[in-house]
Amino acid sequence: MGATQLSTKHLLGIKYITKEDIQLIFETADNFKEVINRPIKKVPSLRDVTIANLFFENSTRTRISFELAEKRLSADVVNFSASSSSVKKGETLLDTVNNILSMKVDMVVMRHPAPGAPSFLAQHIDANIINAGDGTHEHPTQALLDAFSMREQLGDLEGKRIAIFGDILHSRVALSNIFCLKKLGAEVMVCGPPTLIPKHIGELGVEVSYNVKEALKWCDVANVLRIQLERQDIKYIPSIREYTQYFGINKALLDSLNKKIIIMHPGPINRGVELSSDVADSEHSIILQQVENGVAVRMAILFLLADKR
Amino acid sequence: MLLKNVVVIDKNSPHNGKKRDVLIEKGIIQQIASKIKETKGKIVDVKNAHVSIGWLDIGVQSGEPGYEHRETFQTLTAAAAAGGYTGIAVLPNTNPPIQTKTDVLFVKSQSNIVDVYPIGVVSKNNAGKDLAELYDMKNAGCVAFSDGQRSIQSSGLMKRGLEYLKTFNGLLINYPHDHELAKDGQVNEGKVSTSLGMKGIPNLAEESMLKRDLDLLAYTQSKLHVHNVSTEGSVKLIREAKKQGLKVTASVPVFNLIFNQEAVATFNTNYKVLPPLRQPSDIKALLKGLKDGTIDCISTNHTPLEDEVKKLEFLYADFGTIGLETTFALLNTHLSKFYALPTLIEKLTSLPRKVLGLPIPSIKEGMDANLTLFSNQLEWTLEKQDIYSKSKNTPLLGEKFIGRVVGIINKDQHWFLPSV
Numbered sequence: 203m204g205a206t207q208l209s210t211k212h213l214l215g216i217k218y219i220t221k222e223d224i225q226l227i228f229e230t231a232d233n234f235k236e237v238i239n240r241p242i243k244k245v246p247s248l249r250d251v252t253i254a255n256l257f258f259e260n261s262t263r264t265r266i267s268f269e270l271a272e273k274r275l276s277a278d279v280v281n282f283s284a285s286s287s288s289v290k291k292g293e294t295l296l297d298t299v300n301n302i303l304s305m306k307v308d309m310v311v312m313r314h315p316a317p318g319a320p321s322f323l324a325q326h327i328d329a330n331i332i333n334a335g336d337g338t339h340e341h342p343t344q345a346l347l348d349a350f351s352m353r354e355q356l357g358d359l360e361g362k363r364i365a366i367f368g369d370i371l372h373s374r375v376a377l378s379n380i381f382c383l384k385k386l387g388a389e390v391m392v393c394g395p396p397t398l399i400p401k402h403i404g405e406l407g408v409e410v411s412y413n414v415k416e417a418l419k420w421c422d423v424a425n426v427l428r429i430q431l432e433r434q435d436i437k438y439i440p441s442i443r444e445y446t447q448y449f450g451i452n453k454a455l456l457d458s459l460n461k462k463i464i465i466m467h468p469g470p471i472n473r474g475v476e477l478s479s480d481v482a483d484s485e486h487s488i489i490l491q492q493v494e495n496g497v498a499v500r501m502a503i504l505f506l507l508a509d510k511r
Numbered sequence: 512m513l514l515k516n517v518v519v520i521d522k523n524s525p526h527n528g529k530k531r532d533v534l535i536e537k538g539i540i541q542q543i544a545s546k547i548k549e550t551k552g553k554i555v556d557v558k559n560a561h562v563s564i565g566w567l568d569i570g571v572q573s574g575e576p577g578y579e580h581r582e583t584f585q586t587l588t589a590a591a592a593a594g595g596y597t598g599i600a601v602l603p604n605t606n607p608p609i610q611t612k613t614d615v616l617f618v619k620s621q622s623n624i625v626d627v628y629p630i631g632v633v634s635k636n637n638a639g640k641d642l643a644e645l646y647d648m649k650n651a652g653c654v655a656f657s658d659g660q661r662s663i664q665s666s667g668l669m670k671r672g673l674e675y676l677k678t679f680n681g682l683l684i685n686y687p688h689d690h691e692l693a694k695d696g697q698v699n700e701g702k703v704s705t706s707l708g709m710k711g712i713p714n715l716a717e718e719s720m721l722k723r724d725l726d727l728l729a730y731t732q733s734k735l736h737v738h739n740v741s742t743e744g745s746v747k748l749i750r751e752a753k754k755q756g757l758k759v760t761a762s763v764p765v766f767n768l769i770f771n772q773e774a775v776a777t778f779n780t781n782y783k784v785l786p787p788l789r790q791p792s793d794i795k796a797l798l799k800g801l802k803d804g805t806i807d808c809i810s811t812n813h814t815p816l817e818d819e820v821k822k823l824e825f826l827y828a829d830f831g832t833i834g835l836e837t838t839f840a841l842l843n844t845h846l847s848k849f850y851a852l853p854t855l856i857e858k859l860t861s862l863p864r865k866v867l868g869l870p871i872p873s874i875k876e877g878m879d880a881n882l883t884l885f886s887n888q889l890e891w892t893l894e895k896q897d898i899y900s901k902s903k904n905t906p907l908l909g910e911k912f913i914g915r916v917v918g919i920i921n922k923d924q925h926w927f928l929p930s931v
Contacts, residue, residue, distance in 0.1 A: 217706065295824060316824035317697075317708045318778035337826065339708035377708050401713075405702040436694075 211510040212331040213503055214320045215340035216381035224385060228350055230502035231495070238274060238497060248277035251508050254307045256299065257283040257334070258314045263469055263493065264334050264344070268311050271500035280307070295319060296326055303327055308511060309504065312336075330507045338372050344468055345378030347499040349386060351492045352423055355464050360387035365417045367451065368427030368476055369398045371438070375427060375468045380406055393417035394449060397438040414449055418456070423464045426451060426476050442475055452478035456486065464488055512536070512925065513547060514884065515556035520563040520856050524874040528853075533562060535880045538923030543876055557917050557931060559888040561852070564872045565597025565881040565921055566859040569762050570630065570657070570684065570738055571813040571835065574901065576617075577606025582815040582901045584621035587835075590900040591625045592926040594811070594835035595859075595883040595916035598626040600867060602659035608637035611644065615651035624924040628654040628867065633672045633683060639664055642671055649679050654867045655736065657684035660785065660814075664690055666723055673733035682867065684736040685724055687745070688785065692716035697825060699772040699787040707776070709825070712787045714742040721745050725752045728759060736866055737761040739810060741786035743796035750805040760866045761805065763797050764812035765838045769845045774906070780821050780828035781906035784812065798849055801858065808863040809855075811838045815902030833900045836893075837907055843887050843914030852887055882920045884927075889915040 205222045213219065237245055253272050257265055265281075272279045282302065293301075299310065309330040312320055317339035320331050335341040349359065356362055364383050370376045370392045383390050384407055391409035392399055393416075404410055411417040418424060429445060439445050456463065465477070465487045473479050482489060514533040519526040524543075532547040533540060568591070574582030582590075591599045601618055603609035609618055610632045618629035631648035633656045635641045645656055656676065663669045663685050672683050693716035698704050700711020721737060725748060728735045737749060740761050749761045766784055771791050774782040782788060800806040814831025821828050842855055860883075861871045872881040892911050895903055918927035 294822075296822070314824070316826035318826075319824045321778045322824050337708060338710075374708055377706070381706075400705045400711075402701050402705045402711075406706060 208506050208510060211507065212320070212324050213342050213507060214324060214331065214333050216342045216345050216378045216385070217340065219342075221385045224346065224349070224382065227346055227499065227502050227506065228353060230506060231350055231498045234501040234505070235495065235498035238501075244274050244276060246276045247505055248272070248275040248508050251308045252278040252280070252306060253309045253311060253504070254302050255279065255281045256302070256310060256312045257281075258295075258312070259335070261313050261334070263496075264313065267493070267496045268334060268500055271497050271504055274497070275501055275504055277504070295323065299323055299327060303329055309507065330511060332503060332507065335374055337374065338377075339374055340378045340381075341374040342378050343496070343500055343503060344375050345382040346503070347492060347496040348379055348425060348466060348468070349382050350499050351466065351488055351495050352464070354491070354495070355488065356422065359383065362388045362423070363391070363421045364388050364423045364425060365391040365393055365411075365421035366425045366427065367393050367414065367417065367449070369429055369438075370394055370403060370427075371398045371400055373427050379425060380408055391417055391420060395439055395445070414451065415455065418451070418459055418463060421463060423466060424451065425466045425468075427468065428470065428472055429476055446475050450476055450478065451481055453480040453484065456481060462486065466492060469493070512553045512555065512920070513550050514560070514562060515554060517560045517562040517884065519543070519874050520561050520853050521874040522853070522857070522861075523871075526874065533874070535920060538880055540874065540876055540878050540880050543874070555884065555918070555927065555931060557884070557886060559886045560884055560917060561887060562874065562882050562884050563856045564860050564874060565883050565919055566595045567598040567600070567863045567869070568596050568811050568813070568835065569600050569736070569808055569863045569866060570602050570659070570810055571599045572660070572815065572831070573601045573605060574815055575605065580901070581817055584627065586899060586901040588621065588623055588625040588627065590813070590833070590835045590898070592919050593899045593916065594837070595839055595885055595919060596625060596835060597881050597883060597919050597921040598628060598869070600628040600630050600654055602657060603630055603632045604637060604659040604661065608632045610635060610637070610648070612647050612651040615648050615653050619652045624919065624921050624926055626921070628869070630655045630657050630659070630684065632656065633658050633663060634668055637661055639668060642668070642675060645675055645681065646678060649681055654869065655682040655684050657738065660686065662686045662688040662690070662720065666727065669724060670727050670731060673727055673731040673735065677731065677733050680734065682734050682736055684738045686738045687717045687720035687724060687740070689716045689720045692719060696787070697783065698775045699789045701772055701790060703772040703776055707778075714744055714789070714793070717742050717786060718744040718748065721748050725757065725759065728752070728757050729755070734758040739764050739767075739786055739812060740806065741767045741789050741793060741797070743793045746796045746800035746805055750800065750803070753805060760807045762808045762810045762863070762866075763801065763806050764810050765834060765841050766812060766832065768794060768797055768801075768809070769841055775825075778825045779906055780823065780825055781832055781904055783825060783828050783830055784814075784832050785830040798846070802850065802854070807858070807866055809838065809842065809858045811835045813900075815900050816904045817902055821904045831904065833898070833902055833905050836898060836900065837905065837912070839885060839916055840891070840893075840912035840914050844912045847887070880920045884917040884919070885915065886917055887914045889913070889917075891915050
């Protein structure tokens with residue numbers, strides 16, 4: 203029997219939690235996955251808890267996933283969204299959040315464009331904080347649902363090989379995935395054009411490859427990231443066309459390998475760019491299972507953190 | 512005034528290293544002896560007291576004119592006095608920048624017990640394009656020229672600046688920081704920046720500009736001070752350039768000698784500084800460079816900033832920390848095992864004066880009393896209310912230190928810790 207409580211009152215990043223925390227979240231999520239597949243998907247666990255979803259950056263799936271998780275736990279939910287620029291002009295983050303907390307909010311789920319914004323908040327306010335993505339830093343719930351989905355397919359991840367493809371430089375998903383998978387004992391490789399891979403990424407204990415085919419040959423799971431042109435103020439790649447040609451994953455490439463690889467993607471997919479449609483929709487792909495698991499994993503996190511109030 | 516039982520630290524003084532009584536009257540050192548009879552004036556007798564010539568910082572940031580909410584000359588000189596400095600050279604990154612004879616005279620006129628030495632801009636409007644009126648500013652009293660925190664990006668301007676200053680043997684000060692290579696960088700590029708998901712400032716951003724500057728210096732045979740170096744590679748480059756006989760000097764900020772990149776791991780914006788806090792290997796090289804004379808002096812890198820630009824998400828916070836009032840305490844607390852006290856004091860006194868070409872005072876009878884009195888044993892804790900600087904942007908609040916400045920004497924004026 204493992205731990206029954208998390209070691210922390212916030213989920214600021216995978217960096218700040220332990221392997222035991224991750225396992226506890228997985229075990230709890232197993233239960234909630236069973237719950238959300240029942241005809242009545244709702245449990246009363248968080249009936250007296252108020253949660254604010256603060257989104258300072260656009261999000262569709264993460265916000266909906268959190269909101270569903272909160273509602274299925276019977277929490278009271280308030281939503282706030284603002285473009286970061288309008289907030290920057292006026293109120294500071296601290297003022298905004300303190301205003302909302304004055305209305306007696308217990309937990310805050312926050313997405314923010316600045317790395318470390320949730321850690322900054324945690325130093326100044328009392329509520330439990332869940333990082334729903336902070337700039338190019340971490341996206342811990344995504345990493346947990348990714349690892350949870352891999353575990354469903356492969357069992358224990360110790361010694362398994364996971365390659366992450368795409369824009370590693372601007373990706374909070376990549377960073378949280380690396381921390382999470384390393385904690386679970388997996389081997390990790392990152393693959394993409396050198397301009398999109400941080401120079402010192404090797405110091406985090408990952409392999410680096412610039413060759414998609416080689417990386418695919420190496421791995422059991424390919425986690426393919428979206429090419430985020432919206433995060434690039436300067437051009438790190440010559441063109442989308444060239445990227446697709448040399449770094450995209452398509453069926454012909456997969457067929458040439460003679461092995462089964464699990465294909466994952468945190469969404470939203472640029473169909474025909476990093477993944478061809480025949481790969482995204484193939485039996486290799488578990489992209490929609492990831493989305494389903496997202497709700498169960500977020501329910502587990504909210505439930506466990508509520509216990510630490 | 513009589514300073515009792517003080518150890519004299521001044522290589523040029525016959526009393527160097529000895530415990531003495533020092534009698535000062537009308538701003539002049541009247542007598543130095545092992546025991547002087549009590550006089551009518553103030554008597555200062557502090558345990559473990561040392562006296563050196565007054566300290567000088569080679570480049571502090573002022574808030575005045577333009578940013579008086581950060582620092583005025585009144586608060587800046589008070590902070591300098593409390594930090595042991597009887598002289599400060601002031602960078603021109605103000606609003607308007609220090610770029611005319613009138614601006615220079617204004618800055619100079621702010622001298623009180625602390626001598627204020629103006630540094631003028633190299634480029635008009637501090638814009639990095641065309642030369643400002645350097646000769647006129649020199650004649651008004653500028654001690655050096657620099658675009659300060661706005662490093663000179665244009666190699667053409669850098670070349671013209673170095674060339675033009677030869678007219679009057681002037682000194683150009685540049686902080687090597689290539690904006691393109693450091694673009695969007697928040698902290699040192701390395702394991703910490705990677706794991707925080709932040710763009711890093713690579714050592715390369717400093718070293719590639721420094722290489723350019725040294726090439727231009729060799730070409731122009733002018734005079735350059737490399738301000739605030741932070742990398743192992745920079746130390747090597749400067750050591751080599753000095754060996755070749757180039758007229759180059761260098762300084763290092765106190766923070767970069769003591770803290771490494773791990774300091775920002777908790778997103779504490781008061782450790783968000785330029786140059787960024789680097790790797791332990793860089794610190795090792797900087798310490799060695801100080802010891803062998805490659806690096807001439809230690810700067811406070813004093814950059815006062817208000818809460819509104821510091822108490823923010825790391826990405827949005829400005830770079831900088833105040834430093835005047837904690838430099839000696841940091842050095843004495845952390846580096847006393849690397850350097851003998853006289854070596855450290857040299858880096859705060861005669862060497863920065865030599866870089867700027869200022870006269871070097873001495874602790875001898877008949878000389879002007881330009882002195883700093885300090886204890887290397889006194890223990891204290893930095894409290895917010897003790898800070899004289901108008902801005903309180905320092906990560907060191909609550910920090911315990913060994914060693915404290917007790918007072919300064921300059922131009923027949925004195926300032927002492929309230930408890931003395």
